[in-house]
Amino acid sequence: MIIDASQRAILRSLWFNGQLSRSELHDLTGMTPNAVGNEISQLQRLGLVKELDPKPSTGGRPQIPLILDPSSRRILGISIEPGQVEIAELGLHGDVTVAPISKSVEQESRLLSAATRLARTYCVRRTLMAAASVTGLIDHATGSILLSSSAPHQRHLNTSVLLQGLDDVPLIIGNDLHAAAGRWAVTHRSQLQEDTLLIAFDDGRMGAVMVINGRPNHGCIMGANELGHTRFPVNTPLCYCGQSGCMERIFSSAFLGPAITAEEFSRRVETADVQDGKLAEMLNLLIMACSNAVNFVRPSRLVLASRFMAGEAFAHRLMGGIRAMLLPHLSERVTMDAWNIKVAGSAETAAWLGLATLLFDSWEAYPPPSATAQHPPVI
Ligand SMILES: [Zn+2]
Incomplete structure (x- = not known):
């Protein structure tokens, strides 16, 4: 199965707009009516697109709505x-x-x-x-x-x-x-035109990715991508990368104590209790790592992705702490989102x-498509 760029443009239009007729797809994608018709036939054969019943005619030819086929693939x-x-x-x-x-x-x-x-x-x-x-x-x-x-x-x-x-x-x-x-890009259409730093974390896991023009940036290790291995001068169990003090060893059950269970870790993180000394140290280091990454990458939007973002006290403390440590002009400009999602x-x-x-075209391609090429992420 090879899906080409034209077919992808049609699939993307249907994903982001729901039902569309062939003539609406022609208007949105700029493809000729003939080309739209041919590509739709192919996509129907692959079980990716299906026709709904025609809409009542208003005088011209009846419009047949198309949707992504919900049941076949x-x-x-x-x-x-x-x-x-x-x-x-x-x-x-x-x-x-x-x-x-x-x-x-x-x-x-x-x-x-x-x-x-x-x-x-x-x-x-x-x-x-x-x-x-x-x-x-x-x-x-x-x-x-x-x-x-x-x-x-x-x-x-x-x-x-x-x-x-x-x-x-x-x-x-x-x-x-x-x-x-990827999950963020296909579910946040209105935000795709913004350069975004997405930081995700869970117990013992942390990383970041830059999303530029709706695609992940593969090249950069500093500031993002390897954020979990940003190191601080604190004692932690040895990280699998061979170092100690890595951020993903800091944000972990083991950092709070050798006998801390995953359940207790979750409970303590969600309360974000300022009187809890070890937890406060962990959260301060998390805030520092995140704010450093934003100051370095200077994105328009920061998305904090974690199941822990469902905890109001934790989300409030983390986002407030990060904003307080941003460079002044970034503090005013960066939009911050809490995204409650299981990543790990x-x-x-x-x-x-x-x-x-x-x-999306070339989602995992490296190097990315030519910067001069037109690759509109959203249609
Ligand atoms: Zn490491």
Whole structure:
């Protein structure tokens, strides 16, 4: 299955606008009526687009509304994270058609084969594509995982077992942060024209991604992307990157104490109690890392993505703390959003990465398309 730029433009128009007729698609995309008709026929054959009943005629030819086909094709999401693999399935309207199913995997050398076995069970004829998210750095040219907290003792992990296991279904592999960025991009149409820094975090996990013109920026390590490995002079357990004091080791249960459970960590984070000394230290360092990243990257918008953003006290403290530490002109200009979303280990978010690659050109391409080329992200 190869979706070209014209077909992507039609899919994107339908995603962001809902029902459209062929003539409305012609107006929106600038493609000729003939070209629109041909591309629609192709997309119907692939089960991606479907016709609804014609609207009552107002004198001319009846207009046939088109929509993304909600029932024929599915996107399989696969998440690979430390100690666990998970799958979930999405329809083309972003609806969850198979709720997340996860499996613990104790040995890191078995993560990929366990993910393959789980994915194969749900990879069926209706599967349009599979999208896998994994922590760490991925070589997009070869699809290999260069460095990952999921498999800290292995380098250049070959993902061909996953690809072969899914037979002929196209597979996208992306960093879990890029998966979150994909989910954000396809669900925040009005904000896509702004350059955005998205920071995501969970217990023991942190990263950031810049979204520019609706696409993730792959190049920059400083300031974003590797924010989880920004280091502070504090004692933490050793990070899988080989250092201590990394931000993702600071924002973790282990930082609050050796016997702190994940549940207790969540409860303490949500209360954001200023009297809780160790928690206050952790949050102050989190605020410092986030505000440093914003001061460095200077985005128009900062999106803080985490399930913890649902906690009002925590979100208020984090956002207020960050704004207070921004350079004055940035403090006035940067828009800040709390996005309550599960990023770590979410196969649903991985499936949204698949949807993003279906709707946006060259989502995971590096280097990005020529800066002079016209690639309007939203139609
Ligand atoms: Zn590290």
